[in-house]
Amino acid sequence: MRSLWVSAALILWLQTAFAIDTAPAFEDPVLQARYEHLARELRCLQCRSETIADSNASLAEDLRRQLRELIAAGRTDQEIMTYMTDRYGDYVRYRPPLKSNTMLLWAAPVLLLLIGGTVAAVVIVRKSRLPDDDLPEDDRGRSSSVS
Amino acid sequence: MLRYLIPVGLFVALIAFFFVGLGRDKETLPSPLIDKPLPQFSLPRVDDPAQAFSDQDLAGQVYLLNVWGPWCVGCRQEHEVLLEIARRNVVPIVGLAVPQSAMVDANDQPLSFEEVMGEIGLAQRWLRELGDPYRLSVFDQTWRVAIDLGVYGAPETFLIDGRGVIRYKHVGPMSLAVWERDFLPRIDQHRSVGG
Numbered sequence: 283m284r285s286l287w288v289s290a291a292l293i294l295w296l297q298t299a300f301a302i303d304t305a306p307a308f309e310d311p312v313l314q315a316r317y318e319h320l321a322r323e324l325r326c327l328q329c330r331s332e333t334i335a336d337s338n339a340s341l342a343e344d345l346r347r348q349l350r351e352l353i354a355a356g357r358t359d360q361e362i363m364t365y366m367t368d369r370y371g372d373y374v375r376y377r378p379p380l381k382s383n384t385m386l387l388w389a390a391p392v393l394l395l396l397i398g399g400t401v402a403a404v405v406i407v408r409k410s411r412l413p414d415d416d417l418p419e420d421d422r423g424r425s426s427s428v429s
Numbered sequence: 430m431l432r433y434l435i436p437v438g439l440f441v442a443l444i445a446f447f448f449v450g451l452g453r454d455k456e457t458l459p460s461p462l463i464d465k466p467l468p469q470f471s472l473p474r475v476d477d478p479a480q481a482f483s484d485q486d487l488a489g490q491v492y493l494l495n496v497w498g499p500w501c502v503g504c505r506q507e508h509e510v511l512l513e514i515a516r517r518n519v520v521p522i523v524g525l526a527v528p529q530s531a532m533v534d535a536n537d538q539p540l541s542f543e544e545v546m547g548e549i550g551l552a553q554r555w556l557r558e559l560g561d562p563y564r565l566s567v568f569d570q571t572w573r574v575a576i577d578l579g580v581y582g583a584p585e586t587f588l589i590d591g592r593g594v595i596r597y598k599h600v601g602p603m604s605l606a607v608w609e610r611d612f613l614p615r616i617d618q619h620r621s622v623g624g
Contacts, residue, residue: 295597304535327458327581327582328582330579340529340530341581341582343530343531344530344531344572344575344576345576347531347533347572348573348576349571350537351537358480367461368461369461369462369577369578369579370458370579370581371458371459371460371462371579373458373463
């Protein structure tokens, strides 16, 4: 049983491995960490549900290379994201930025939860206030003699 | 009866949203480069790789910049249309030939000229066999210029005005319908503004 937990923990930990390059791109662990982080923040525009960290598409490879070049040139994370959005637009950011035109996108899950929860609460409260009239006719006599 | 109208009404509204959503083009990304200057470039010519060609060489002219490659199926599809557009001689077409992926080595350094010559040779042969609609083509070995242009899927065609400003971009194979509807009016518009 213990080995099961160990295996599960190992599998989950290995999810953080950056397997798309054949070797780490940077010797400096700080730069490598930035590279892996930013590669997960940029969208592959050929396989659009994937980040450039995950995608095998040729464009993803080229964008990763561009990312390596920008990091090696000393650009900050902010400058790199701006470089990409200047050329490809906001959509290249894997997580949509919080702007006026994406407010509804970000708020929707919370809003739906609030609306759904409110409706559920109202319905449940209302139903709980109704008298118990759901017994079939022939059982009425029996239950009233018990209570 | 009335209380059923609320969920039905919501359902109808949802279906309406889906219906509108299905009709919208979600494939094409809006380009942030419209009305911005064309990124500077100086690249080897496909017909004569020893010579370079830069964006400055076309200053003052309105022209099309078409991103293509001999590997690109959509480029093969649009080739007849490009030949026809070139025949009509409205504006020159400049080709930006790209490899399928940047031609660099494991250390991100550009491959040597000899190694790249094979790919350029393929591009030359393609134009020889299928016809050459371009005033000239240049070769972007490292995809640097393509990324500067926000290229994500060849073929892509840009309209550049006389001041070197990108005025329009079409992603996907060109068609005469797109040429007439989207490019010609803009060409007229930008030609009359002194270039």
